[in-house]
Amino acid sequence: MDIIVLKELQNQNKSAYKNVFNHFYKALVLYANNFLFDQQASEDVVQEVFILLWENAKNIEINVSLKAYLYAMVRNKSLNYLKSLKITDDLNVIELNSMLVLEEDLDLISEEEKTILYNHILKIIETFPKGMQQIFKLKFIENYKYYEIAHQMGISVNTVKTQLKRAKVKISESLVILIALLSIHS
Structure with missing residues (x-):
C-alpha cells in the first residue's frame, strides 16, 4: 500500500x-x-x-x-x-517523552516487541518511589511544566529535574537490557 x-x-x-x-x-x-x-x-x-x-x-x-x-x-x-529557540534538553526529557508517549520512534521492532517494551516501562514506573512516580506521571501523562510540578508538590524545580533524571536513568538501564534480549530472539 x-x-x-x-x-x-x-x-x-x-x-x-x-x-x-x-x-x-x-x-x-x-x-x-x-x-x-x-x-x-x-x-x-x-x-x-x-x-x-x-x-x-x-x-x-x-x-x-x-x-x-x-x-x-x-x-x-x-x-x-x-x-x-536555544532550548536545550540536557536530561533528554524530550526524547524520553516522545518514546514513552508515542511508539513511532520504535518503528524497527515488531508490534509484539513494542507491547513488551511499553508494559516493561509501566512496570519500571511502578517500582519508583511514590514521589518519583507522582513527578513522572505529572510530567509525562499530565504534561505539567517543571515549575507546576514543583508548586503542586511543594518541592524545588531542581528536585523535580533530579527526580526525572533518575527516572530516565532507571528506565534507560532497564530498556537497554530488554532491547538487547529482544534483538537476540529476533
Whole structure:
C-alpha cells in the first residue's frame, strides 16, 4: 500500500497527497506537540513537513513506512525548531517523552516487541518511589511544566529535574537490557 501511495505522491497526485495529509495531519500535530508544547508551532512544523513532502516528492526515497518517515520528519523539524529557540534538553526529557508517549520512534521492532517494551516501562514506573512516580506521571501523562510540578508538590524545580533524571536513568538501564534480549530472539 505504501508503495502505491508513494508512487502517487512522486507523480504529484493531488488527491493522494490530500488523503495522506488528512490521514496523518492531526496525529502528527499531536506528536509535534509532545516536543514543542505549543499548538501553533506544532501545526506550523507539520505544515512545513507536508510542504517539503510535496516539493520534494519526486526525489524522496522511503526505506521505512510512509508513517515512520513522516513521524521522523516531524521529530527532526521539532527538534530543529527547539534548537532555533536555544532550548536545550540536557536530561533528554524530550526524547524520553516522545518514546514513552508515542511508539513511532520504535518503528524497527515488531508490534509484539513494542507491547513488551511499553508494559516493561509501566512496570519500571511502578517500582519508583511514590514521589518519583507522582513527578513522572505529572510530567509525562499530565504534561505539567517543571515549575507546576514543583508548586503542586511543594518541592524545588531542581528536585523535580533530579527526580526525572533518575527516572530516565532507571528506565534507560532497564530498556537497554530488554532491547538487547529482544534483538537476540529476533
